Amino acid sequence: MKKLFSMLSAGICLMTPGCKDTRLEQHKNRTPKINLQKFFDGTVKGYGSFFDWRGRQTRSFTITMIGDFDKNNKGPLKEHFVFSDGSKLNREWTVQFDEQGNYTATAPDIVGTGHGQQMGNAAYTDYVITIPYGDSSVNITMDDWCYMVDDNKIINKAAMKKFGFKVAELVIFLEK
Numbered sequence: 001m002k003k004l005f006s007m008l009s010a011g012i013c014l015m016t017p018g019c020k021d022t023r024l025e026q027h028k029n030r031t032p033k034i035n036l037q038k039f040f041d042g043t044v045k046g047y048g049s050f051f052d053w054r055g056r057q058t059r060s061f062t063i064t065m066i067g068d069f070d071k072n073n074k075g076p077l078k079e080h081f082v083f084s085d086g087s088k089l090n091r092e093w094t095v096q097f098d099e100q101g102n103y104t105a106t107a108p109d110i111v112g113t114g115h116g117q118q119m120g121n122a123a124y125t126d127y128v129i130t131i132p133y134g135d136s137s138v139n140i141t142m143d144d145w146c147y148m149v150d151d152n153k154i155i156n157k158a159a160m161k162k163f164g165f166k167v168a169e170l171v172i173f174l175e176k
Contacts, residue, residue, distance in 0.1 A: 027120035048172030
């Protein structure tokens with residue numbers, strides 16, 4: 001019975017927006033303390049892979065990110081992807097940080113505005129991205145986490161969801 005209750009509680013939490021803060025709260029005393037504005041100011045390089053809902057790798061890539069934040073804690077974060085099939089993708093985010101480390105982010109292929117928070121060694125961002133799918137496109141909800149490994153390294157893991165179900169996952173290793 002306890003196991004069933006735990007599973008139901010976890011399921012309810014995953015469907016409740018307020019529980020995201022609870023998951024982030026678990027990281028508040030972990031170090032090193034994450035500071036995305038500092039980490040992404042300048043050039044960051046990385047590599048990663050996409051995985052389907054079964055956990056099978058579907059695509060890999062390298063990424064170069066260049067951030068330039070002004071004294072008002074706002075600026076562009078440019079992403080340059082080169083995929084294993086030779087295709088390329090460029091995205092430019094506009095990111096705004098507040099004094100508490102919370103942030104908002106927009107980009108041309110993002111629906112509305114993404115919202116993020118940082119606590120301890122982790123940062124959580126949620127947003128909806130429009131991605132090509134066949135001859136059309138589809139909106140995917142991103143459940144995006146960054147974990148600070150040391151002052152120069154971050155592991156980024158994002159669940160990609162449609163109708164609340166995970167359809168893919170993204171893992172990126174980033175180094176300043």
